[in-house]
Amino acid sequence: MKKISLGIYRQDPSADRKGKIVKYHVPVEEGMVVLDAVRHVQENTDPTLAVRWNCKAARCGSCAAEINGVPKLMCKTRIEDIGDDITVEPMRSFTLVKDLVTDISPAWAVARSLPHFHPRQRSVHPFRIEEMDVERSQEFRKCIECMLCMDVCHVKREHNTSYVGPRYIVKAASLDMHPMDSLDRSKFLDREGGIGYCNVTKCCQAICPAHIRITENAIIPEKERAADLFYDPLMMLLKRLRKVKD
Ligand code: SF4
Numbered sequence: 065m066k067k068i069s070l071g072i073y074r075q076d077p078s079a080d081r082k083g084k085i086v087k088y089h090v091p092v093e094e095g096m097v098v099l100d101a102v103r104h105v106q107e108n109t110d111p112t113l114a115v116r117w118n119c120k121a122a123r124c125g126s127c128a129a130e131i132n133g134v135p136k137l138m139c140k141t142r143i144e145d146i147g148d149d150i151t152v153e154p155m156r157s158f159t160l161v162k163d164l165v166t167d168i169s170p171a172w173a174v175a176r177s178l179p180h181f182h183p184r185q186r187s188v189h190p191f192r193i194e195e196m197d198v199e200r201s202q203e204f205r206k207c208i209e210c211m212l213c214m215d216v217c218h219v220k221r222e223h224n225t226s227y228v229g230p231r232y233i234v235k236a237a238s239l240d241m242h243p244m245d246s247l248d249r250s251k252f253l254d255r256e257g258g259i260g261y262c263n264v265t266k267c268c269q270a271i272c273p274a275h276i277r278i279t280e281n282a283i284i285p286e287k288e289r290a291a292d293l294f295y296d297p298l299m300m301l302l303k304r305l306r307k308v309k310d
């Protein structure tokens with residue numbers, strides 16, 4: 065049976081062990097994905113290897129890692145597509161727990177800080193939703209919270225900023241574009257969320273396994289709303305006039 069060279073990042077911060085890539089030789093069959101190879105090592109060579117996975121169907125988002133330096137889902141990456149020499153490392157934007165497992169709980173804290181869905185006071189009966197609004201909302205709901213977009217984002221990766229990151233701009237956009245929601249989260253994204261740090265490189269959009277057009281359909285519209293709100297002189301004048309009237 066054909067074998068591949070599989071390098072896996074091994075580190076146990078609780079045991080104060082330094083991190084290193086350990087090489088394994090794994091037999092592979094046609095159709096195997098990277099997660100299969102990593103689990104083969106765990107089951108046959110070293111049961112102490114820490115790896116997180118759940119569905120093996122690109123649905124739960126828990127097997128996110130960096131495969132040959134690119135953030136990907138291990139269960140969706142076929143070995144025959146990437147060759148015989150593979151290196152798997154944990155996501156670098158999050159604190160390491162052990163081996164391939166990282167702590168993504170800071171992202172949940174961001175989720176909690178985002179203004180929640182706030183329905184309009186006077187709703188129209190019967191409420192009708194346009195097809196376009198349904199499609200827009202469906203796109204954002206495809207997110208599996210794998211955090212690969214947060215991992216690839218150079219702002220999150222290299223700078224210790226308060227930037228909420230692409231996943232939560234997608235979340236904010238899904239609420240802002242809901243026809244029954246009454247809030248505008250662009251103020252939050254501009255002030256607390258640091259959306260100005262994003263320079264629209266589209267790296268997050270390129271790696272999203274759910275194929276969400278993160279930059280085009282979420283980040284750019286939210287940036288434009290924030291720009292209209294805070295930097296458009298006409299809007300600023302209107303806001304001032306409204307205040308005087310109130
Ligand atoms: S937006 Fe895409 S890459 Fe980001 S968490 Fe959701 S599914 Fe993952």
Ligand code: SF4
Binds near residue numbers: 229263267268269
């Ligand atoms: S487009 Fe913005 S959020 Fe996406 S990776 Fe680039 S800087 Fe990060």
Ligand code: FES
Binds near residue numbers: 117119120124138
């Ligand atoms: S194991 Fe669920 S997304 Fe990979």
